[in-house]
Amino acid sequence: MANGWANDDPVREPKGEQIVESRHPATMAAQALGWIDETTKALIPPVHLATTFIRDADNQYRAGFSYGRPTNPTFVLPEALLARLEGGASCLTFASGMAAATAVFLALRPGDHVVAPQVMYWGLRNWLKSCAADRGVVVDFVDAGATEALAAAVQRGRTKLVWIESPANPTWTITDIAAAADIAHGAGARLAIDSTVATPILTRPIALGADIVMHSATKYLNGHSDVVAGALVTARHDEFWERIAAIRTSHGAILGSFEAWLLLRGMRTLHLRVERCGRTAQAIAEHFVGHRRIVATLYPGLPDHPGHAVAARQMRGGFGGMLSIRVAGGESAAIAAAARVTVWKRATSLGGVESLVEHRASIEGPGSPAPPDLLRLSVGIEDAADLIGDLEQALAGAG
């Protein structure tokens, strides 16, 4: 590409003139790091559809791009922005959150031991139980909300990766990231975290000791339920990160150009959306505490949540937009309540501007840690009173 990018592989970055390290994340995100096209002075980058790039006469690729599978100019800016927001050394985007997460496990060697949470994104848990096991990677699942359980599970010299998710689907279990990093590093392992729900606005795991941060960028980072994407951010460049990058290139699980462009557009408003979703989620959680049709409200922002104290320490500016309610009357009452909503949308996924409700056990199937009476709520940016009123009428009619 002619303009706008520095050529310092492997950390590709937009040229640095407008980038000031100390700027607030809201400023960095809103301005996409201040990128301006040198030729046209456009504030918004183009979508690069090219799959191949000209080689210099002396056989070099000085622009930094050769072919569309290793990388693509449209990836560069969302990757640079996310690396900056997370305080990491580099970012790789992927075709989905699952492609990003599985690349970390595929970079392990047969025989490597992994510690992972019992409560985590179910799709990845299922993959770990089947495909990772087939490759000889040995995974122990523990209660990652209990630091002692993590400490007891790691095996010095054998454990190569501790994987955590915080807050974790669908009970919003909180893991103490700094403690988990100490435990992992003490055993000679890396700490990787699925930080999809926290987003870099609320938690910066690398500053707490994490080595790799993973996002399903399908969720808050994009924020508009119109892109499937994933991302990894590394604390440093090392041989493990190189292996992950090689896996992305060889497996080809790359983001499409248009998706990368949409992701960057979504990230410009990440700060506003995350703040608003978190404020409304807190209001909804507090409203339903002690409600006669609800057995429990699970939200890290409530003082009675088992992870509240740790969340208050490691999350800043709120506790996120995800909560769950356990409906009095069990599974059938929960499904009946979900059937009656009109403002909330009955759908899977999370982190979009529209609020979603989902009977989680139905999607996770047998072996799920989701209680059968649990409804997962992804709070969007609608009016809080509309959302509370709709849930009230749905619960009243379901009882």
Ligand SMILES: Cc1ncc(COP(=O)(O)O)c(C=O)c1O
């Ligand atoms: C917390 C979390 N991690 C990972 C994933 C997987 O991401 P994707 O659907 O983008 O592959 C999801 C998807 O629901 C998720 O909620």
